[in-house]
Amino acid sequence: MTHGQPDDVQIERAGEQASPAAPNDQESVYHEQKVSWLELFFDLIFVVAFDQLAKRLGQTTGSAEHALNLAALAEFGLLFVAVWWAWAGNTTFAARYGNESRLYRWGTLAQLISLGMIALTLRGDLSDTGPAFALAYGAGRMIQAGMYWAVWRRGGEGAAFAGRMVLAFGAAAGLWLVSALLEGGSAAQIGLWCAALLIDVLTPVLSLPHQRRALPHEGHLPERVGLLQIIALGAIVTEIVGGSRQQALGWPNLLPALAAIVAVVALWRLYFDQARALPLLGARVEGRVGRMLAWLYGHLPFTLGVVVLGVGLGHGLAAAGAAEDALSQQLVAAALSGALLTLAFLRWNSLRVTHRFFPDRGLPALLLGAALAAGLAFVDLDTVGLHLAVAALTVGLALIVAGDPVTRRLGRLEEQVMERLERGQLSAMEDVPAGEGAAQRPGTAAGGRSSDTSA
Template sequence: MTMTHGQPDSVSIEDGVQDSQAPSPPPTDEQRVTWLELFFDLIFVVAFDQLAKRLGDTPSGANVGLFLLLFTAVWWAWAGNTTFAARYGNDRRVYRWGSLLQLVTLGIIALTERGDLDQTGQAFALAYGANRLILVGMYLVTLRRDPDAAVFARPTAAGYGLGALIWLGSAGLGGTAQLALWCLALGVDLLTPLLIRERHGAALPHQEHLPERVGLLQIIALGGVVNEVVTGGRQRDLTWDSLGAALFAIAAAVALWRLYFDQARALPVALAHRVGRVSAFLAWLYGHLPFTVSVVMLGVGLGHGIGDTDPAHDAVNRALVVWPLAGALLTLALLRWNARRLTVHRARPDRSLLALSLGAAAAGGLALSGLGTLPLHAAVAALTLALALIVATDPLTRRLGQIEERLGASGSPI
């Protein structure tokens, strides 16, 4: 594949079919992550930690569902700010002031995440609704200053604005009715970009900046695994069993880091610019939600497995390890498949995709093993490290990385 005037002469697409919308030209200017964006992302260290504590305190079925709802809302607040910066620039006054205002609302959101919703639900709804309204205001200011942005900014602001009003309206309710409105509001938010899919070509995000921000969030989530392990270790005397379990848990976190960053992470974003594959870009973006939530839940399971001395909790802690691990591996498989199908002929074998899929099944099988903390963590470490080795040595992994580099879309190394 050769380059002419900054664009590839040809890109090997699996089926040669392109989306109907005209893609925007790939950005040639560099967009570095700013100190404000790093500060903004670090707020999610606290938000994820509070949600992890909520899940760990009461890992019941109902609380898991509530955890997933709150986590999705928090992740979507991050995604809204991040994609805005990647679309319209992170050096404009509207982004800087809007992000500072959103930081205030995120602080309140993090403060209310762990509490009883009967007491904190109203504050959470008001803070989250305000966060969404600020984002709507950022889109409206952009629309006013750049009428050409109307194709994407106007319907986005309308959808997010409707969701924000539902969030604010839910503050006057409580219990099941409030949760129902939260689900409705979040559904409106999540569906808005999908319903205007054909308009994304007018405002595609920066193909290097967005993957870098997404990668930074995954580092925050993986760092949370280490934090949970250390916190769990503080609950027990330092014995060889507890030290071994902690070592295996940290090794698993390192292996997951390698599995994620060994992938050609930005290919769908680059190809959205080159050939208009917006559907693949959206699958890439939304696919990071289950990966991030799986990593955070995995950290809770690993940490509580180390710190919990009650054998009655072993089954619950085991479930919080094996099923999130299966979810993380399955998501990695789907992300790889999404990148592979765009650039590699379908007949070409992919041993990494097969290994990740079988690894997810094997992780789920550990739920029936009845293993204690130390052997379970050892099995998890062995599985993830073996998968990391398979992916790292796979020629197709290297091939996908080369294609990504040729497209000028490789994210900055972390």
């Protein structure tokens, strides 16, 4: 199959879309849902957003004493969660209700404008840009509320969940728009932002029963999430190149830059070696929506850790003294530890979906790696030593996870579940034998299935 092109062409009436099956349905009604050009464009806007956030963190985390500025870190974290959630709102809508309808296309085009305004306001001080950021974000949330309202008004299986999202997005949008009238960066404005984000986070958790009739596409959502991780990992390379430009080009600078790039490649391998669709398949087969949400929510700290890691590595290369080295070292240690800990959680979440015991060595290796990464903050290392240590740790973990038979078994299990779902022959995860299978290819969905291919 040519990447990005369907194997065959199916002509359907305008406006008709296959609806996802309810859990335990025996008849297969699955269809392939590829990522569209519009979705790729939408995701690429986050290259700008992540770059703006990275520059913001790099400019504000250090005080005159070169210590971590906790207030600046908290502000960065709040803005990052808001940006990530703007992406998640669009992505999950497309995965639930399709990405080819006029509703999605026009709604996403409108969101692109609001997202562009969000990216423009990310670098400035909130005292100046806070109202504009709130206005742009509130407008984006209103657009998403309108899209869910259209789904609710149309009725059908996903209408109940869509109705709850209309209320949630509408309430959150109202808080964002009201906060635009307040003083930029004030405690009242930040408090309204936190309340709005809390509504967004809690609504899917409190609507678990309704989500069983509006499950996201088990092939499309992992692909969109994977694309965002590629964007975040690419942002590390941008930070590495930008940091290297601050120093003379020579081996003292090239060696740590090369080590950082090797670490990025290892992190890519660690992420894409995971069986990324199993939690969504478990939700489809058995209605276990909580594990699917745990999978989705778990990507927030991973993406955050990757972006912060890029800032730490880039500033280490640009550092001109021991104090700056120490600050970068703290960022790198915390970010890498958080990213590895999140990978361990994602692996554990996939393991528990299978209802099987696997003698896994990848999970304890990731947990140990997270502890070792955190320990880097307490060792006196210069930039070269730190980057070499990070590269050695991530490469070692990537080799352990890639060589673990459990990684191949999880991939084979995911492939078999997908194949049986296509034939409508699966009612529970226990119905599928956990065979050894072929080795999983990195960069594809587990089990050798291309990440843009689903039932």
